[in-house]
Amino acid sequence: LATCNDLDTYVLKDSDNDGLWTSIYTSSQVLKAATLAKESTNEDAPSANFNASISQVQEHFAALKKLFDVTGMTGSMARSYGLYGDEPLGPVSGDTNKRAWYNSTTYPGWIWKGDTSSDEVCGHMFIYAMIAALVPDSISDDSTPTQVVFYEALSPIRSQAIQLIDDFNAE
Numbered sequence: 001l002a003t004c005n006d007l008d009t010y011v012l013k014d015s016d017n018d019g020l021w022t023s024i025y026t027s028s029q030v031l032k033a034a035t036l037a038k039e040s041t042n043e044d045a046p047s048a049n050f051n052a053s054i055s056q057v058q059e060h061f062a063a064l065k066k067l068f069d070v071t072g073m074t075g076s077m078a079r080s081y082g083l084y085g086d087e088p089l090g091p092v093s094g095d096t097n098k099r100a101w102y103n104s105t106t107y108p109g110w111i112w113k114g115d116t117s118s119d120e121v122c123g124h125m126f127i128y129a130m131i132a133a134l135v136p137d138s139i140s141d142d143s144t145p146t147q148v149v150f151y152e153a154l155s156p157i158r159s160q161a162i163q164l165i166d167d168f169n170a171e
Contacts, residue, residue, distance in 0.1 A: 018078075019116075019121075022063055023064065023127035026131075027127055029054075030057055031134070036049055036050040054138045061127075068152065071102075071114075072105035074156075075152050076116075079113045080112065083109060084109055121153065125150065129150065
């Protein structure tokens, strides 16, 4: 916010930890939904709060999944993504500048930032495991199940001797 407590002064910028922060928020909604589900009986219809939490889980899971899909590279997640031309996102570049943004080959008009950190990966692993364990039926049929994304994210790390290799082939 450009002005404290004034939501109208929100300024768009990437945080370099979009997956981590999104995972942390989504985990709160997973825990809320799991708690509300346990509180209801089999005869009760799901509460509005439960449905709202599940909606948040679905929306944010889709955003996390897009961090994978936008790169066009199996098992490689972006650190952040945005629409080309959005400010203050950085310049699109193909050089070895670790702050570079790349054009998406899977989402025309979108750009993504590489150089994904290990804390970002941990955020992804944490939330996919939470969803799979606590609200596995919350992800709709038209989305990749959390188990598939979880293994897609983990497989490249396992095949690289438990090292995170980024888009620059650097550890």
